[in-house]
Amino acid sequence: MPILNNVDRNQTQAGPSISGSEELPSYSTHPLCLSPNTDHTPDNYEDLNLEFSPLIFSAMERHLHPDLLNATREFKVQYISNILKRYKPDDSPAAVSFRDYHLNIQSQYEPLHKELYTMNAEDFFVPDFVKAVKDNTEESYRKIMAEPLSGVFVFDMFQQTFCQMLLSEVENFERWAQHTKNKIMRPNKINKFGAVLDDFGLKSMLNKMVEDFISPISAVFFSAVGGTTLNSHHGFVVEYGVDRDSDLAFHVDDAEVTLNVCLGKNFSGGELYFRGVRCNEHIDSNAKREEIMDYVHVPGRAILHHGRNRHGAKVTKSGHRVNLLVWCRSSVFRQMYKYQTEFPDWCGECQSQKKERRRQKDAANRLETSMTLHNYDFPLQLKALSDGIEHVDYLINRKLQLNLVKGSLCSDVFMSDLTKLLHEMFNKYWRDTYMVMTLVVVMVIFHFQPIILHISFNFDQHSS
Template structure:
């Protein structure tokens, strides 16, 4: 992998054990039917039910998102039966001990919300004109109005988004005033935690500083960002990881610099799509480095450099943070952050997840082409097959000439 080769770490969210979603084999630990399966492709003509009024163990939007993937014979079932079926699907990834841990975390979160006094209450409800720069807001609004049957979709989005490396999207997103206010809110929360000597859950298993934004009441605001602003982009530009069905998230801030974390090791995220926005402050260093997208099987394979593949598809890319500017990438895109050598850098991260993608990929025989190594192996098999056919044709031609 060149100088960046090292063992991958899959970062968990710290809320239900700090690891990746348990594999399907963990389903034996809960009482579910073994034949629960979703369709590999959504029924886009079906209008899902609304589950907001039901007492469910998981977010209602997850059920609405999954419903389009239900088997045909389930689509006409009543809402309770569909919810039960989909709960069984979800529970395959959340064994009993994980559910108990999640319950304890919910109690912990409620304790924070009941006692913490927000500094800027306006941050807790999404105000698009205050949060986002005009160019970003205009492109998203135009995309909402666009007739999906028109060819050349996502023109509005592509006008504000650059893709300096395959799968790495960069665009201006947050207003400077919002960034300043979020920084002061995070600092206020940090001081409150220190004053009352309250031990908080850190964002993930690799971060010793920072905070989970969902834990002190910003979850509804982040859900709106995910649903109304990130999902439209992901639907158009990350369809291979079910970008249209993002239905949950883990939102947090990370802090780097003196008396904070220095850097971030080489890893992949526990997400389908990751939003990373720099809030500030003044800093030197801290560049993000990307080294290609990989499935679980190939997460530690070599990075293909510019000398081995075309520059348009090279996997080596470094990005320098700019306050207010967002980076959007697949969660399986391997990356890390170099040391922040001076100053103080704070980034807001939103891991966006799709229940549909996590279920469907468990019974896919092969990973799709977004994995760089899978794609190369597929092309190599095709090359070998063509070479073998050509060799066989030459042999047959020679035999025919001899006759």
């Protein structure tokens, strides 16, 4: 079964675009200027029937790219409208119901533990964790962390009292939703239970947690995958056990860095398993032995990993397990990734393929060197005795030989087997050719021997 790309429930398509403006200069090549051009007198738009206020068009015109200031009024209307449409609220039924859901919660939900809604490091975290982040060095983090699998970090993070408070706050929210007949919107496409903490007021607390605690750690350990530029998050709890989700399908997160902390309660099973970091291209490739790990959750203990490290959760066999998940994202990293032409270094499969290509190239280079130095000197010597045709043959043969060697080393089994056979046949032919060449040399030497003897004889006569 192909691996799932787990995205949160709000996500539709990536990135806004200026639709219908392909023939126009685009926002990416002609962006708005930060400062208005006060020398420019904007057009008047008041006689037009526009979707937005004509005053907005006049005001925005002063911010247009210098090349567009004197474009036609029709062009400017279309260009500015396209930009404004990007910020217009989404009026789809799903978006409207999502806004109503939020408004309901904001106006009606009464938090149980108000102290949870403001970040308070001393009350939330264990002291060693607070100290490590305060010191903010790789050494300080390594002191409190284990790295059981490359790029997967495990450490004690939350105090038990915080875990209890958060659990009871989630239960309180669920009771409220049931009582008021508000259907809870689930955190993502594959969890049928759980709730989004951002939905019932914990967004700013989690923002602060990401900014002050997760970002510094990510900047040290996940700088290659956007860890230095995290700027948004999706925070939620998931619930497993009887009458809840039983397990979690194999997937990757819609996150650059994922924080996963077990909040409790008593349970057995539910191990988290990892199968290696992959780019989109290689998402279904096999895991290597060194990428495989099963992790047993402990309440209060966090696990921090690259969101694209493929993982899943085994069945929670008994009890009730609740985990806090914070998907940390970097829009800068995503933008850069879109324009990346080479496969990324962080994907285990890309790395393996690069290594294999380098190995093949080295092997072919070594073989070429050894052929030049040792094995096929004979034809070059023969060239000195003949008119040069053999030398041309030698170069062609050597090239063919080299290509066959490269082919026999390639990762495609069919190609490799086929070229191995050709290579063997070629070698046999080459050995036979040696015999013919050897005969030629012998014949040449015999052919010239009478003349050599004659010259030698004459020389002897002259000198005597």
